[in-house]
Amino acid sequence: MRILALHPWGLSAQLFERQMAPLVTLLGSMHEIVYIDGPNEGRKATSVPDFVQRPFFNWHEGMLSPSVEKAQAFIYEIIEDEGPFDGVLGLSQGAALAMSMLLHPEI
Helix, strand or coil: CEEEEECCCCECHHHHHHHHHHHHHHHCCCCEEEEECCCEEECCCCCCCCCCCCCEEECCCCCCHHHHHHHHHHHHHHHHHHCCCCEEEECCHHHHHHHHHHHCCCC
């Protein structure tokens, strides 16, 4: 089973992968998790320690429609290029983006 993983605001694919490691271990080798970075580089989440010096990403700035639509287009492109996926795993902003795509597929 292939699962697309969408990190929360202010994290990165690499950090989200580390956070999800215990869950992925429980899922076992029958699952492939594909972690991707959001399209916008930005500030780190407050939960990230100061010593972590990496680029941090978000999916969109605020909840204004053009920003969300751009993020959705980015995800659709990933699905087209790297899919198919059997599911999605999102946390915080990543989960909200996935839900917005389900609620408004016409965007």
